[in-house]
Every structure is written in structure tokens, then in C-alpha cells.
Amino acid sequence: MSTQESYVTADGRTIGPTVMEMKNITLRFGGVKAITDISFDIREGEIRAIIGPNGAGKSSMLNVISGFYIPQEGEVWYKGHKRPPMKPYEVAQQGIARTFQNIALFEGMTVLDNVMTGRLNHMKTGMLAQAIWKGKAEAEEVENREKVEKIIDFLEIQHIRKTPVARLPYGLKKRVELARALAAEPSILLLDEPMAGMNVEEKEDMSRFILDVNDEFGTTIALIEHDMGVVMDLSDRVVVMDYGKKIGDGTPDEVRNNQDVIDAYLGVAHD
Amino acid sequence: MPDQLLFGMEVFLNGLMAGVLYALVALGFVLIYKASGIFNYAQGVMALFAAMTLVGIMNGQVPFAHLINAVFGLHVTNFGWTVPALLAIALTVVVMIGLAWMVQHFVMRHLVGQEPIILFMATIGLAYFLEGVADLMWGSEIKTLDVGLPQGINETIDRVTFDAFGYGFFIDNLDIVATVIAALLVIALVLFSQYTKQGRAMRAVADDHQAALSVGISLDFIWVLVWSVAGFVALVAGIMWGAKSGVQFSLSLIALKALPVLMLGGFTSIPGAIVGGLIIGVGEKMFEFLVGPMVGGATENWFAYVLALLFLVFRPQGLFGEKIIERV
Ligand SMILES: Nc1ncnc2c1ncn2[C@@H]1O[C@H](COP(=O)(O)OP(=O)(O)OP(=O)(O)O)[C@@H](O)[C@H]1O
Numbered sequence: 001m002s003t004q005e006s007y008v009t010a011d012g013r014t015i016g017p018t019v020m021e022m023k024n025i026t027l028r029f030g031g032v033k034a035i036t037d038i039s040f041d042i043r044e045g046e047i048r049a050i051i052g053p054n055g056a057g058k059s060s061m062l063n064v065i066s067g068f069y070i071p072q073e074g075e076v077w078y079k080g081h082k083r084p085p086m087k088p089y090e091v092a093q094q095g096i097a098r099t100f101q102n103i104a105l106f107e108g109m110t111v112l113d114n115v116m117t118g119r120l121n122h123m124k125t126g127m128l129a130q131a132i133w134k135g136k137a138e139a140e141e142v143e144n145r146e147k148v149e150k151i152i153d154f155l156e157i158q159h160i161r162k163t164p165v166a167r168l169p170y171g172l173k174k175r176v177e178l179a180r181a182l183a184a185e186p187s188i189l190l191l192d193e194p195m196a197g198m199n200v201e202e203k204e205d206m207s208r209f210i211l212d213v214n215d216e217f218g219t220t221i222a223l224i225e226h227d228m229g230v231v232m233d234l235s236d237r238v239v240v241m242d243y244g245k246k247i248g249d250g251t252p253d254e255v256r257n258n259q260d261v262i263d264a265y266l267g268v269a270h271d
Numbered sequence: 272m273p274d275q276l277l278f279g280m281e282v283f284l285n286g287l288m289a290g291v292l293y294a295l296v297a298l299g300f301v302l303i304y305k306a307s308g309i310f311n312y313a314q315g316v317m318a319l320f321a322a323m324t325l326v327g328i329m330n331g332q333v334p335f336a337h338l339i340n341a342v343f344g345l346h347v348t349n350f351g352w353t354v355p356a357l358l359a360i361a362l363t364v365v366v367m368i369g370l371a372w373m374v375q376h377f378v379m380r381h382l383v384g385q386e387p388i389i390l391f392m393a394t395i396g397l398a399y400f401l402e403g404v405a406d407l408m409w410g411s412e413i414k415t416l417d418v419g420l421p422q423g424i425n426e427t428i429d430r431v432t433f434d435a436f437g438y439g440f441f442i443d444n445l446d447i448v449a450t451v452i453a454a455l456l457v458i459a460l461v462l463f464s465q466y467t468k469q470g471r472a473m474r475a476v477a478d479d480h481q482a483a484l485s486v487g488i489s490l491d492f493i494w495v496l497v498w499s500v501a502g503f504v505a506l507v508a509g510i511m512w513g514a515k516s517g518v519q520f521s522l523s524l525i526a527l528k529a530l531p532v533l534m535l536g537g538f539t540s541i542p543g544a545i546v547g548g549l550i551i552g553v554g555e556k557m558f559e560f561l562v563g564p565m566v567g568g569a570t571e572n573w574f575a576y577v578l579a580l581l582f583l584v585f586r587p588q589g590l591f592g593e594k595i596i597e598r599v
């Protein structure tokens with residue numbers, strides 16, 4: 001199957017050509033090789049999972065994509081162009097939003113304010129213009145507010161709109177973080193263990209939200225997840241990592257039957 | 272009304288006015304501390320530098336004249352023109368923004384992620400460096416700063432209070448203007464941080480660096496912005512203080528008075544800086560008035576520090592800081 005041709009999935013979603021491609025990425029921290037020569041691609045509109053045991057290098061890979069880590073070797077291609085080394089904020093400005101494994105919210109702000117920061121990149125009016133030309137700034141603020149309220153409704157967090165984030169339970173914080181990422185209207189959404197530490201019910205909600213985001217907004221999603229059931233249900237294709245290397249890549253069925261993957265997950269001794 | 276009470280009220284009002292200045296300097300500290308976790312020891316020197324630059328520009332002084340003359344064997348001191356106050360203030364703002372940019376690019380960006388004590392040491396270095404530069408640039412003699420602010424006793428207050436109580440209050444016009452300007456400045460800062468894109472980004476950076484990066488905020492840009500705003504606050508403080516007691520190197524010592532203010536108000540609270548400043552201002556004047564005569568006076572030198580010490584013991588998070596609970 002060529003990666004340039006669109007196709008329609010069993011549940012009727014259209015998967016487009018490659019939007020992001022990682023080529024031979026190697027990342028070291030001093031002597032530790034977190035990622036060794038890994039290549040894979042992400043296609044437009046798909047849900048791409050990255051799985052692997054603890055310390056496999058999954059978060060490191062997400063950090064490379066989002067510009068938080070600069071790999072020593074390899075290339076990142078985005079929308080058909082090779083990406084020069086970039087700061088995280090520049091990557092974000094290119095339409096790549098993310099959440100963190102350990103949640104990074106603005107704890108001192110309300111839920112609404114947190115989600116509003118997701119729209120900073122869409123606020124055009126400059127500092128001076130805002131001071132002088134109040135009308136335009138207000139119109140922009142109203143428009144941004146409407147978008148944000150839509151997302152807040154979508155993720156069913158209306159009831160905590162004005163609550164300071166610091167007071168929320170873990171599961172809701174994860175949802176607010178997703179809301180903030182979505183507010184940026186990203187073309188790619190990176191989720192680092194969006195369901196970690198949640199109970200079954202919360203996981204089901206989160207799975208539904210992820211599917212709905214992908215379906216309704218057509219957002220491309222790359223996510224890291226440990227829960228195999230969830231991964232198999234959600235994703236179109238899966239990359240499997242172990243000790244910084246890629247040991248599998250394909251549809252959920254393909255990787256499930258891959259002997260290397262089975263070994264890694266059954267904890268077969270590495271030589 | 273008994274004379275003593277009236278006199279006390281007058282002292283109280285004057286303390287309030289003095290407190291405004293402390294609050295302004297403390298505000299500069301809080302801005303930078305909130306956004307970057309840096310305790311900027313150089314805030315006081317920045318006020319001095321700003322005031323000296325303003326005077327230098329207004330008087331048409333040639334910057335680095337001494338150095339230029341020594342190197343090239345010239346005798347230049349003055350351009351031979353004077354610059355109107357408002358234009359000079361605008362130019363000084365530009366200089367302070369330039370300074371903010373240089374601090375960020377040549378010093379602070381190389382220290383990202385270092386221990387707070389390292390950052391603090393860097394600002395001590397910055398303070399002495401800046402003091403030297405100010406000296407080299409504009410000379411070290413005491414200068415008068417006159418941007419046209421009204422000075423002297425406010426006749427209206429004097430007359431009204433005299434008619435009402437039979438005792439005329441002595442309130443300096445400069446203090447009244449300083450209070451109004453400081454209030455306007457604080458309102459402008461609040462509006463800026465609540466309602467502009469950059470203000471929102473500033474609050475985001477103050478809260479969480481990683482999260483701020485992930486929504487597309489450049490930390491470098493915000494830090495230059497924050498140092499610029501702190502530079503502007505320093506300029507305002509420098510103008511007030513300079514108009515009051517002349518532009519001289521002791522100006523940088525007001526930074527030390529800001530320390531007890533911060534201990535009262537908390538290092539991260541803008542309302543705290545304001546209220547803390549006012550309490551210290553009023554407190555030291557009232558204490559001197561009430562207790563001073565019994566202990567031989569000069570209590571203003573130490574009152575603020577002792578008050579801060581009491582706070583450290585009984586309420587270490589300050590008036591407005593969050594309660595510190597050790598997690599175990
Ligand atoms: N900033 C860092 N500095 C040094 N080493 C790091 C850093 N980030 C990751 N590593 C190392 O890189 C390796 C991969 O870590 P990473 O966090 O990417 O794994 P992971 O697959 O996300 O694991 P988990 O499932 O536990 O989240 C580990 O050995 C880790 O210690």
C-alpha cells in the first residue's frame with residue numbers, strides 16, 4: 001500500500017497521504033541511547049499509536065516530534081518539507097499540539113483561561129493595536145471565546161469552566177489538557193498517555209473523545225498508550241518500540257501477531 | 272481635635288506616599304520573579320540607570336564622554352541641545368527595552384534551568400556591571416532631575432485642613448503626583464496582563480514553562496518583555512525618587528527597602544507588593560512618630576527589617592502568598 005494514496009477505513013474515515021515522516025532518528029542523552037535509528041510516518045487523518053514497555057523511548061519520540069528534544073541524527077519531514085531544528089514554540093506555531101505524560105497545565109488559572117491559552121497562536125492583533133484599536137481586539141476575543149466554548153462543550157467540562165485547575169482531580173486535568181491542545185485547532189495532535197492513571201469509566205470517556213476528535217475535526221492523532229485493549233480499539237496503525245529500537249509497525253492485527261512484539265511484552269530475556 | 276491626633280494623621284498620609292515608591296520598586300521585583308523565578312537584585316540599579324539615562328538625554332550629555340575623550344583625545348561633554356522631557360522619557364524607554372534584550376541574550380538565556388542561587392548571583396553581577404556602565408556613560412556626579420512634576424506643599428490641602436481642623440496638613444505635591452502615576456501604572460499593568468495576548472502569554476509563562484512552550488509561546492520573547500516592563504517600572508520609580516532627592520548612586524539602595532516589602536507581600540503577588548509597600552511606608556513613619564522619641568529616633572533605618580523578620584517567623588509566605596505546606 002503506497003503511503004501517498006488516500007483510502008477509506010472500515011468505519012468510513014478517509015486516511016490521506018503522509019503528513020509527517022521521521023527518518024532514521026537517533027537521540028542520545030550522554031551515554032544513554034533513548035532512540036536508535038527509528039523511521040516511521042504519520043498519515044493525514046489517522047490515529048497512530050506508539051507502544052512499548054517502560055523506558056522504550058516513546059515519550060522521547062514524542063518530544064522529538066514536538067521539538068522539545070533535538071535528535072543527534074535523522075530528519076523530520078512535515079507536510080512535504082524537511083524541518084530545520086526548531087524550538088518547541090515554533091513547532092506549536094506550525095500546528096502541532098501536544099499533551100504531557102505528567103500533565104503540564106497552568107495550575108493557577110481557571111479551566112477556561114487554560115483552554116484560552118491554546119488559542120494564543122490564533123490571536124493576530126498586536127500589543128499596540130490592542131491598546132488603541134479596542135474594537136478589533138474585542139471582535140477577535142469574542143471569536144476565540146466561541147471556539148473555546150465549543151471545545152469545552154465537546155469535552156463535557158462546562159461545569160468546571162470557572163474552576164481553578166489546581167482543584168481538579170487527575171482525570172479531569174487530563175481532559176482539560178486535551179481541551180487546551182484542541183483549542184489550537186492543530187493539524188497533528190500528540191497525546192502522551194492520555195489515559196494513564198484513569199479508572200475504567202474515565203478511560204472509556206477519553207477513548208470516545210479521542211475518536212470523536214479524529215472523526216469530527218479530522219485531526220491527525222499520534223498517541224502513546226500502555227493499555228493494549230485501548231490501543232487496539234483506537235488506532236489505525238501502531239509503532240512498537242523496545243529499548244529505543246523499532247520492533248514492529250503496522251495495523252493492530254499485524255503487530256499483535258508479530259513475534260518480536262510478543263516477546264517484548266512477555267518479557268523474554270534480551271540477550 | 273487634639274493636635275497630636277492631627278499630626279499623626281499627617282504622618283500617616285506622608286507614610287502612604289513614601290510607601291508608593293517602595294511598592295513601585297517591589298513591583299519590578301515581583302514581575303521578573305513571577306515570570307522567571309529570578310530574584311533580580313539589579314532592580315534598584317535599573318531604577319538608577321533609568322534615571323541617569325533620562326537626565327543625560329534631557330541635558331544633551333554625550334554618553335561615554337569620558338571614555339571617548341580619553342581614547343580619542345577629545346573634549347566633548349555635551350551635544351549642545353536639550354531634549355524635552357516627554358521625548359527623553361520615550362527615548363529612555365527604548366534604552367530600557369534594549370537593556371532588557373541584552374540581559375536576556377547575553378546573560379539569562381545561557382543560564383536557563385540553573386539553580387535559583389546561580390540566577391541570583393548573575394543578577395548581583397548585573398547590578399555592579401550596570402552601576403559601572405551608568406557611571407561610565409553619564410558620570411558619577413549628583414544630578415537634579417526635573418521633568419516638570421509639581422513640587423512643594425499642596426496649598427489646597429493645607430487650606431482645607433486648616434479651615435476644618437485649625438491645622439494645615441503638609442502634603443508634598445510631588446507625592447500626590449507620584450501616587451496618581453503609580454496607581455495608573457498598576458491599573459495599566461493589570462489591564463495589560465488580563466486582556467492582551469502578550470499579557471496572557473506572560474501569565475502562562477509565570478505559571479508553567481513547559482505548558483507555555485506547548486501552546487506556542489517563546490520564552491525568550493516573554494522574558495525580554497518582562498525585563499522591559501520591569502525596566503519601565505524602574506524608570507517610573509527612578510523619576511519619582513530622582514525628583515525627590517536627586518539622581519545619585521544611593522538610589523540603588525532603595526532596592527534594599529524593597530526586600531522587607533516583598534517579605535510582607537510575598538514574592539509573587541502584585542497586590543502584595545502594593546499593600547506591602549504601603550504598610551512599610553506608613554509603618555516606619557508612624558513608628559518613628561510614636562515610638563521614635565522614646566528610643567532616641569532613627570527608627571526608620573531598621574523598622575522595616577524588623578517587621579519583615581517578624582513576618583518571616585509568623586507568616587513566612589507573606590500576606591498574600593499561598594500557605595506553604597510541605598509535601599511528604
Ligand atoms: N531528559 C532526559 N535526560 C536524560 N535521559 C532521558 C531524558 N528523557 C528520557 N531519558 C531516558 O531515555 C530513555 C527513554 O525514556 P522515555 O521517557 O522516552 O521512555 P518511555 O517509553 O516514554 O517510558 P514510559 O512508558 O515509562 O513513559 C530512558 O532511559 C530515560 O531515562
Ligand SMILES: [Mg+2]
Nearest residue numbers: 058059060101
Ligand atoms: Mg513516557
